[in-house]
Amino acid sequence: MAGTDNGVDVETGIKSGITGDSAPAVAKPQDANDLAGLEAGLDALDSVHVARTSLRETLLRKTLPPVIAVALVLVLWQLLVWAEVAPEYKLASPSDVWGEAREAWFQGTLLDYIWTSVSRGLLGFLMALAIGTPLGLLVARVGFVRAAIGPILSGLQSLPSVAWVPPAVIWLGLNDSMMYAVILLGAVPSVANGLVAGIDQIPPLFLRAGRTLGATGLREAWHIVMPGALPGYLAGLKQGWAFSWRSLMAAEIIASSPDLGVGLGQLLENGRNNSSMAQVFLAILLILLVGIAIDLLIFSPLERRVLRGRGLLVTR
Amino acid sequence: MATETATTAEVAGNTEDTPAVTYAARVEHVSKSFPAPGTSGGQQLVLDDITLDVAPGEFVTLLGASGCGKSTLLNLVAGLDRPTAGSIGTDGRPALMFQEHALFPWLTAGKNVELALRLRGVAKAERRQEAERLLDLVRLQGAYGKRVHELSGGMRQRVALARALAQESRLLLMDEPFAALDAITRDVLHDELTRIWRETGLSVLFVTHNVREAVRLAQRVVLLSSRPGRIARQWTVGLPHPRRLEDTAVAELSVEITEELRGEIRRHGRH
Ligand SMILES: Nc1ncnc2c1ncn2[C@@H]1O[C@H](COP(=O)(O)OP(=O)(O)OP(=O)(O)O)[C@@H](O)[C@H]1O
Ligand SMILES: [Mg+2]
Numbered sequence: 001m002a003g004t005d006n007g008v009d010v011e012t013g014i015k016s017g018i019t020g021d022s023a024p025a026v027a028k029p030q031d032a033n034d035l036a037g038l039e040a041g042l043d044a045l046d047s048v049h050v051a052r053t054s055l056r057e058t059l060l061r062k063t064l065p066p067v068i069a070v071a072l073v074l075v076l077w078q079l080l081v082w083a084e085v086a087p088e089y090k091l092a093s094p095s096d097v098w099g100e101a102r103e104a105w106f107q108g109t110l111l112d113y114i115w116t117s118v119s120r121g122l123l124g125f126l127m128a129l130a131i132g133t134p135l136g137l138l139v140a141r142v143g144f145v146r147a148a149i150g151p152i153l154s155g156l157q158s159l160p161s162v163a164w165v166p167p168a169v170i171w172l173g174l175n176d177s178m179m180y181a182v183i184l185l186g187a188v189p190s191v192a193n194g195l196v197a198g199i200d201q202i203p204p205l206f207l208r209a210g211r212t213l214g215a216t217g218l219r220e221a222w223h224i225v226m227p228g229a230l231p232g233y234l235a236g237l238k239q240g241w242a243f244s245w246r247s248l249m250a251a252e253i254i255a256s257s258p259d260l261g262v263g264l265g266q267l268l269e270n271g272r273n274n275s276s277m278a279q280v281f282l283a284i285l286l287i288l289l290v291g292i293a294i295d296l297l298i299f300s301p302l303e304r305r306v307l308r309g310r311g312l313l314v315t316r
Numbered sequence: 317m318a319t320e321t322a323t324t325a326e327v328a329g330n331t332e333d334t335p336a337v338t339y340a341a342r343v344e345h346v347s348k349s350f351p352a353p354g355t356s357g358g359q360q361l362v363l364d365d366i367t368l369d370v371a372p373g374e375f376v377t378l379l380g381a382s383g384c385g386k387s388t389l390l391n392l393v394a395g396l397d398r399p400t401a402g403s404i405g406t407d408g409r410p411a412l413m414f415q416e417h418a419l420f421p422w423l424t425a426g427k428n429v430e431l432a433l434r435l436r437g438v439a440k441a442e443r444r445q446e447a448e449r450l451l452d453l454v455r456l457q458g459a460y461g462k463r464v465h466e467l468s469g470g471m472r473q474r475v476a477l478a479r480a481l482a483q484e485s486r487l488l489l490m491d492e493p494f495a496a497l498d499a500i501t502r503d504v505l506h507d508e509l510t511r512i513w514r515e516t517g518l519s520v521l522f523v524t525h526n527v528r529e530a531v532r533l534a535q536r537v538v539l540l541s542s543r544p545g546r547i548a549r550q551w552t553v554g555l556p557h558p559r560r561l562e563d564t565a566v567a568e569l570s571v572e573i574t575e576e577l578r579g580e581i582r583r584h585g586r587h
Binding site: 035036038039040042043045205206208209211212213214215219223224227228230306309311312 | 410431434470500
């Protein structure tokens with residue numbers, strides 16, 4: 001018997017009455033099939049079945065309401081134009097804006113405007129991702145780094161990134177690198193902070209479970225910490241994209257120069273200079289549409305997938 | 317059963333590569349204190365001079381009132397925490413099963429098992445098959461692609477068991493793994509655990525505060541006292557398997573142990 005040397009009362013052996021020989025007459029040997037059958041029954045009774053909604057239902061419930069809302073806004077807008085609440089040079093009509101868009105489309109410049117900005121925005125965002133992710137991991141996991149730059153990082157989030165445009169122009173000149181610098185300063189804190197929040201919210205149980213499975217160091221970061229933090233990280237990415245896009249537009253509006261190429265920000269600024277309200281409206285609409293499209297095409301599906309996979313998405 | 321053959325000299329190294337390890341876990345004069353809440357610098361002694369061996373292939377249940385330090389002891393053996401005094405040796409890194417299933421919700425049931433295999437260094441080509449074999453072992457053939465939230469409580473614990481078995485540890489630590497389950501499911505899982513234990517020859521250290529569960533499963537029941545946690549008494553359970561909760565022998569021993577446990581708890585009311 002083990003443990004007899006610890007000075008504590010240890011009882012060894014057990015009254016022979018209870019050991020084997022008096023095995024009771026109660027119906028006892030339960031054969032393996034019986035157990036398997038019982039288990040299968042329990043499993044069947046207790047499992048959750050997740051039903052997916054049909055395409056038609058999605059269209060009806062998800063697509064129709066925003067379409068109606070947009071139609072209403074257009075109607076209201078047209079009514080205001082008809083009522084002549086403001087002179088024409090101040091309030092362009094929907095058809096003027098539509099004409100402006102058609103013209104740009106047939107000149108082949110419309111897609112150029114959009115692509116110039118979107119490619120800048122996405123490239124800048126990817127760079128923000130590449131910098132913000134390891135930064136967030138460091139801040140979340142290394143106490144010293146967190147104490148040193150954690151508060152600064154959260155503070156930076158509330159600094160409007162347009163404030164970076166003047167110094168960026170002075171340091172880097174009127175070129176693409178200045179645009180990217182502004183995007184990075186706007187988006188990196190969001191990405192990093194999102195990851196930090198995501199990591200902080202990982203249940204400690206998962207970390208302990210990971211450790212007992214032998215996940216330490218980088219393997220822990222890759223297999224446990226990053227996937228565990230994914231929901232918070234995605235929220236950070238979403239916000240990071242919004243900040244990238246905003247900072248980019250600010251930079252494009254303020255710092256326009258012929259050799260930068262015309263993006264949506266410059267389109268807006270050009271419209272103001274040409275006193276073309278239709279062009280200004282068009283630029284604003286396009287900026288809005290791109291923001292919505294990226295969210296709808298990239299982030300929302302990603303987020304839904306992650307949440308549904310974890311059973312966290314409540315379908316109403 | 318535990319043998320008393322190991323001399324202190326043999327054990328002194330406590331390293332995993334010592335060829336003749338005669339224990340699955342060896343806990344020697346282990347104490348653990350935590351900073352006492354409210355006082356500054358004060359210490360609360362949770363475990364006091366615990367000495368306990370788990371022999372290879374042995375099934376030991378650790379029984380005690382709530383808050384007596386069972387989880388603390390198990391965490392120490394698992395290496396998740398360090399003892400304040402004393403030493404702990406295990407034969408390789410033990411596997412640990414928690415009261416909550418602790419499955420990763422971002423992976424399917426099968427991938428949870430595969431992650432354990434991967435972290436153990438199993439080659440990619442073999443992982444899938446091995447994971448399916450382990451899921452078979454806990455009778456979850458169809459569950460490979462299921463998400464954690466699609467499984468019932470009992471199924472989750474079985475996947476967690478499969479994942480723990482995937483570590484190929486010689487010692488399985490279980491911290492009240494079935495406490496949150498309904499009585500019927502728990503009873504079924506007792507049978508499964510017993511079957512798997514006998515098939516694999518694992519050593520198991522199983523924590524519970526349920527006396528009948530302890531008696532139904534174990535070869536040896538260790539009773540911990542509370543505040544501080546000490547080994548109060550041990551029983552060897554020689555009953556043959558399969559056992560049932562309703563067996564009179566199980567009931568009789570449970571009554572005896574419960575009396576002892578009550579006595580332990582009552583002792584605290586007096587001072
Ligand atoms: N990290 C910690 N810091 C401070 N005190 C702790 C810590 N972990 C446990 N304790 C204390 O140690 C004591 C024993 O805790 P433990 O969780 O080991 O009990 P237990 O026997 O597992 O109880 P239960 O049956 O409720 O799970 C408790 O009084 C608890 O407050
Ligand atoms: Mg506990």
